[in-house]
Amino acid sequence: xxxxxxxxxxxxxxxxxxxxxxxGTDHGHIPTYLIENKISKKVIGTDxxxxxxxxxxEYVKGLGLEDKIDTRxxxxxxxxxxYEIDTLIIAGMGGxxxxxxxxxxxxxxxSIIDFILQPMVASKELREYLINNNFEIIKEELVxxxxxxxxxxxxxKGKCFLEKxxxxxxxxxxxxxxxxxxxxxxxxxIIASKKIIKELExxxxxxxxxxxxxxxxxxxxxxxxxxxxxx
Ligand SMILES: C[S@@+](CC[C@H](N)C(=O)[O-])C[C@H]1O[C@@H](n2cnc3c(N)ncnc32)[C@H](O)[C@@H]1O
Numbered sequence: 001x002x003x004x005x006x007x008x009x010x011x012x013x014x015x016x017x018x019x020x021x022x023x024g025t026d027h028g029h030i031p032t033y034l035i036e037n038k039i040s041k042k043v044i045g046t047d048x049x050x051x052x053x054x055x056x057x058e059y060v061k062g063l064g065l066e067d068k069i070d071t072r073x074x075x076x077x078x079x080x081x082x083y084e085i086d087t088l089i090i091a092g093m094g095g096x097x098x099x100x101x102x103x104x105x106x107x108x109x110x111s112i113i114d115f116i117l118q119p120m121v122a123s124k125e126l127r128e129y130l131i132n133n134n135f136e137i138i139k140e141e142l143v144x145x146x147x148x149x150x151x152x153x154x155x156x157k158g159k160c161f162l163e164k165x166x167x168x169x170x171x172x173x174x175x176x177x178x179x180x181x182x183x184x185x186x187x188x189x190i191i192a193s194k195k196i197i198k199e200l201e202x203x204x205x206x207x208x209x210x211x212x213x214x215x216x217x218x219x220x221x222x223x224x225x226x227x228x229x230x231x
Contacts, residue, residue, distance in 0.1 A: 001033045006118070006150045009141045010091055013116045013154045014039050021046065021085040021112075023076055023101060024093055028056035028069070035068045040087070044070045046079050076101035082111040090115075091152075095122030099129040115155045123151045124169040131168075136160040140173040142181045149185050166221040175228060183229050190222050 003011060011033050014020060018040045022030050025045035034040040045060075047053045053073045060069045072079040077088075088109075090098045098117050102109045115135065119126045130137060136158030143150045151171065162168060167175075169189075174182045193215045200208045200215075 001029060001036055003029055003033050004145060006143045006145050006152075007033070007091075009143045009150075009152050010089060010116055010118055011037075011039065013114075013139065013141070013152065014087055014089070015114055017041055018087040018114065019085050020044070020087045020089060021077070021080050022089045022091075023080075024048070024090060025056060025071075026052045026092070028059050028071075030089060030091070031056075031069045032060070032063060032065065035065055036063075042068055042070070044072060044080060044085060046072045046074055046076075048073070048075050075104075077105035077108045080105075080108050082107045084108075085112060087114040088112045088116065089118075091118035092120060095119035095124070095126035099126055102129070103133075110157075113156060115153075117153045117155065118150060119153075120150075123153070126153070127162075127168045127171075130155050131160055131162060134159065137171075137173065140171040142171075142174055142179050142185060144181055144184075149181065149188065166225060170222070170225050175225065178229065183226060186222050186225050186229070190219055193219050193222070 007029055011030060014034055016039060020034060020040045020043045022043060022045045025031060025047055028045050031043035031045040034043050045056055047056070050073060053071055057071050060066055060071060090101060098119055117126065127137065134157055135155040137153055137155045137160055139154040141152040143152065162172060170186060197212060197215050200212045
């Protein structure tokens with residue numbers, strides 16, 4: 001199994017000999033890779049979609065890995081019992097959905113040691129949830145695939161504190177490690193914000209004016225982060 005750069009970066013964060021739950025596994029590539037490369041002892045691949053799960057069941061059967069990869073149909077952590085897994089992967093979903101999955105089945109979520117989360121959007125809201133709910137963000141990764149950036153968060157239960165508001169959106173871990181993609185990632189956010197500002201210029205409502213001011217403030221903060229990256 002050859003993984004894409006995004007999935008490989010996720011798999012590289014999985015602890016050796018782990019028992020993993022891959023929520024929303026879809027194609028089942030992560031479970032297969034983790035077992036074939038002897039990273040995990042067992043993986044439970046789950047999905048809310050019957051169609052996705054049937055695909056995985058066939059795929060796992062074809063590889064003869066049914067004894068090591070369990071497949072379950074269900075919503076988030078409802079199909080995982082407390083203490084059944086030590087490592088959780090939730091990748092390729094929105095940050096708010098990831099947050100809701102963690103929050104909905106607290107007994108299971110509280111029994112997990114390692115959390116590998118890859119939000120497609122709303123990474124800021126996900127970091128806010130983690131930091132306000134006794135998680136410590138240990139490591140982060142940034143991957144670029146086909147001109148899109150993917151943030152990957154590795155967290156454990158614990159405490160952490162962010163010095164600046166902007167660090168909920170731009171990871172201080174990536175900043176302090178001077179991640180090679182970080183500058184262009186922040187620049188892409190500036191470009192996107194400027195594009196929205198241009199669109200707002202023709203609209204004369206209180207809401208658009210508020211958003212205009214907010215985006216200009218955000219651009220200043222992004223520019224300060226770029227100065228930090230370059231220092
Ligand atoms: C875009 S795919 C991501 C697949 C894979 N995790 C990846 O990162 O490449 C999202 C998958 O999550 C599943 N999904 C969405 N909400 C879910 C939920 N609440 N519980 C379990 N699976 C869910 C979808 O059915 C879909 O297969």
